[in-house]
Amino acid sequence: EADIYQTPRYLVIGTGKKITLECSQTMGHDKMYWYQQDPGMELHLIHYSYGVNSTEKGDLSSESTVSRIRTEHFPLTLESARPSHTSQYLCASSEWVDNEQFFGPGTRLTVL
Amino acid sequence: AQKITQTQPGMFVQEKEAVTLDCTYDTSDPSYGLFWYKQPSSGEMIFLIYQGSYDQQNATEGRYSLNFQKARKSANLVISASQLGDSAMYFCAMRETSTGNQFYFGTGTSLTVIP
Numbered sequence: 001e002a003d004i005y006q007t008p009r010y011l012v013i014g015t016g017k018k019i020t021l022e023c024s025q026t027m028g029h030d031k032m033y034w035y036q037q038d039p040g041m042e043l044h045l046i047h048y049s050y051g052v053n054s055t056e057k058g059d060l061s062s063e064s065t066v067s068r069i070r071t072e073h074f075p076l077t078l079e080s081a082r083p084s085h086t087s088q089y090l091c092a093s094s095e096w097v098d099n100e101q102f103f104g105p106g107t108r109l110t111v112l
Numbered sequence: 113a114q115k116i117t118q119t120q121p122g123m124f125v126q127e128k129e130a131v132t133l134d135c136t137y138d139t140s141d142p143s144y145g146l147f148w149y150k151q152p153s154s155g156e157m158i159f160l161i162y163q164g165s166y167d168q169q170n171a172t173e174g175r176y177s178l179n180f181q182k183a184r185k186s187a188n189l190v191i192s193a194s195q196l197g198d199s200a201m202y203f204c205a206m207r208e209t210s211t212g213n214q215f216y217f218g219t220g221t222s223l224t225v226i227p
Contacts, residue, residue: 035217040201043157059214097207097213100147103149106156
């Protein structure tokens with residue numbers, strides 16, 4: 001069973017606020033990922049990391065930033081939330097790049 | 113061009129019957145991986161099954177099997193003996209070596225199991 005956690009599960013926030021979505025895993029995986037998913041739609045990769053101090057942008061342009069200071073922790077930050085950021089954000093990790101990815105429960109973000 | 117195509121937005125199946133969810137992919141890489149995930153209404157993504165491009169046999173995991181037809185670039189998921197708990201969104205995904213092993217997801221198929 002995958003041990004990957006995301007907090008908060010649900011967040012409703014006003015425009016202009018700074019928010020950080022937390023993601024942590026206890027499996028010791030080097031590879032971690034952030035996806036954005038609108039309701040009923042496919043997942044889009046927005047950030048990934050292949051290890052500590054390594055971060056890359058994914059295919060989908062995003063105004064968010066990430067950091068990877070510790071192997072187990074991969075937080076995503078929005079400096080100034082906007083209604084267009086309303087979506088579900090899914091964090092995932094994998095042992096190797098070609099292994100299956102294990103997903104967290106997701107954070108449903110609503111920006112008013 | 114879409115790397116993963118799922119043409120069935122919604123499917124219905126009678127409980128205990130088998131159902132096939134379609135997935136076609138587009139890649140010129142000789143080495144790639146194909147995955148199926150289940151997403152219940154609660155939102156988490158649950159890994160179901162994996163097929164490597166060099167695997168000779170179709171992957172199976174319990175009631176799930178992957179019908180891999182390499183020449184047709186299709187990787188359909190077959191769920192046997194459907195259960196009410198199988199009702200969920202199902203996503204096909206591909207890992208492609210040439211793009212740094214990023215995952216590409218399809219748009220998903222919503223499966224409803226009817227009692």
